[in-house]
Amino acid sequence: MKYVFFTWIGLAAGLFSHPLWGQTALGQQEAMQWLQRVAGAAQKLSYSGTFVYRNGSQSETSRVVHVSSNGNQMEKLEVLDGSPREVTRYNDEVKCYLPESRLMIVEQRSARRSFPALLPVGLAGLGDHYLMRKGSRARVAGIESQIVRLDPRDAWRFGHQFWIDPVTGLLLKADMFDAHGELLESLAFTELHIGEPASLEALKSSFAGNANVQGSWQVRQAKMRDIRDDAQWLFRAELPGFRRQAAMARDIPQNAETEAHEMLHWVYSDGLAALSVFISPLRVKRETVDVGAQSLGAISVMKRVVDDHLVVVMGDVPPAAVKHFAAGVEARGK
Template identity: 40%
Template sequence: MRFFSAVLGLCALLAHAPAYAEAPSDPLSWLGRIASASQRLNYVGTFVYQSGDHVETSRIAHRVDASGEYERLEVLDGSPREIIRRGNEVRCVLPDERTVIIDQASGRRAFPARLPASLNGLAESYRIRKGEVGRVAGYEAQAVVLEPRDDLRYGHTLWAEMQSGLLLKSRTVDEHGGLIEQFSFSDLRIGGDVGMDLLESRFTPDDDWRMVNARGNDMPRSEIGWGLAQALPGYSLSSVMRRPLGRDRGQAVHMVFSDGLAAISVFIEPIGDGSSVGLGPVSNGAINIYKRTVNGHLVTALGEAPERAVRLIGDNIQAVQQ
C-alpha cells in the first residue's frame, strides 16, 4: 500500500507541475520549432496518411550526425516504394517497376518536414494561433492553427511534440473545414541512436533496373523567359530550374511559387505527342493540377492549394521578353 500511495502522490505532484517550462508562448515560435525539429532530430516511427477513402501507412527513420542528414521512408501498403535521402540527394526506389529516380532535396519535404526553413511573410496569408494541448502517439502535443485569410490556400492544424517541437500530426482542411488530408504518427521514438541499417534500402538494383536522373539545374531568373501576367496575392517565385524531360525531349522550366507554406509548381515544356490529353483541372487529394497550352508549350501547374489558386497561376503564365 505504501508503494501505491507513493506513486499516487507523485502523480498528483506531476499533474500540478508545469509541463515544459521551455515551451514558447507565441504560435510563430512554435512554427519555427516545427520547421527545425524534423531536420535536427533522430527519430523512428510509423505514420498514417488519410485522404478521402485512401489510407496509407509508412515507416520513417531519420538520422542527423556530423556527416549530414539521412532518411529512409517506406510505404507499407500496396506496391512497395522507398524514398532514401543522403544529404542533398533523394532516391525514389520503385521495385515493381525496377526503377530508381534520382533527384535533389527541395526546401520542403514529406511529413514530418511539412514546413520550410523560412517562415517569412506567413502571417500575411494566415491567421496563426495556438490551439489546445492534446496527445498524439503517446506524446503531449501543442496544436497550432493556421487559418487562411482568403480562398487561395488551405487551412492547417499542426500538432508539435511539447519538448522537441517535432511535428506529430498535420491536418489540411478546405474552406468549410472539411478534411482534405491528414498525416499522423501512430508509433514514434524521438532521439537515441538510429543505426544505418534502418536507413539502407531493402532493394539492391541490378543491371536490369532503370536509373532516371531527374535532378534539375538552377537557372538565373533573368533567363527564365516566362512569368506571371498578374501576381497571385501572397505567392512569390521561390525557385526556378531546368529539369530533363528524358531522351530527345529536351528540358522543362520548373518554377515554384510559394506563400511560405503552400507551394505551386509550374512546369513549362515544348508541346509533344499527347500534350493535349488531360488539359484543364484535375484533383488528387490535396493536390490540384491544371494544364493549358500557350505559345507552343504545355504549361502544367500543380500544388497543395485550392483549384482556384492553381488555375490562376496556370492561366497567368506567359512568355516574357528577355
C-alpha cells in the same frame, strides 16, 4: 445622417476590435514561436517511428527513420501497406524506389531551397496570409501535444492544423483542410522513438542491394541546373504571398506530350504551401493534349498550352489558385 451612422460604426469597430486585435496578435506570435520550434526540431533530431498518411479515402502506414548527424540529414521512408515502396534521402539527394514499376527515380534537391533554409523568409510572412492560433492540447502517439492552427485569410490557400511535441518540438500530426473544413490530407505518427536507430543500416533501402534487385530496373535521374534568364515567360497572375523560391531547367525523358527536352521549373511558396510551374515544348498537336484542371488528393493541377508549350501548374493549394496562376502564364512578346 449617413455620416453619423458610419461614425458610430467606426467608433464601435475601434472599441471592440482593439482588445481583440491585441489578443490575436499575441496568439499569432505564440503560434509562430511554436512553428519556429518545429522548424528547428525537424532539422536537429534523430527519430524513428510509424505514421499514417491519409489522402482522401485512402490511407497508408509508413515507417520512417531519420538521422541527423554532424549536419547531415539521412532518412528512409518505407510504405508498409500495399506494394512496397521506399524513399531514401541523403541531404539533398532523394531516391524513390518503386519496385512494382521496377523504377528508381533519383532527384537532386537544391540545398538553398531545403526546408530550414526557407524558413526565415517563409515564416516571417505567414501571419499575413494565415490566422495563426495556439490551440488546446491533445494526445498523439502517446504524447500530450500542443495544437497550432492556421486558417487561410484568403481563398488562395488551404488551412492547416499541427500537433507538436512540447518537449522536442517535433511535429506529431499535420492536417490540411479546405475552405469548408473538410480534411484533405493528414499525417500522424502512431508510434515514435526519439534518438538514433540501433543500426544505421536501417537507413539503407532494401531494394538497393543486389540480392533484392532481380533483373533490371529503370533508373530515371533528374538533371537540372539553376536558371537566371527566364525572361522568355511572364507570370502575370501571381498569388498573394507566394514568392519565387527557385527557377531551374530540368532534363526530362520523352513522354506522351513532350519531346525529350529541357523543362523549365519554377517553385513558389508562401512558406507553407508550394506551387510549381513547369513549361516544356509540345511534341504533338495541341488539340491532342489533355489540358484542364484535375486534383490528385490535396494537389491541384492545371494544364494548358501556351505558344506551343505545355504549361503545368500544380501545388497543395485550392484548384482556383492553380487556375488563376496558369491563366496568367504568357510567352513574352506574344
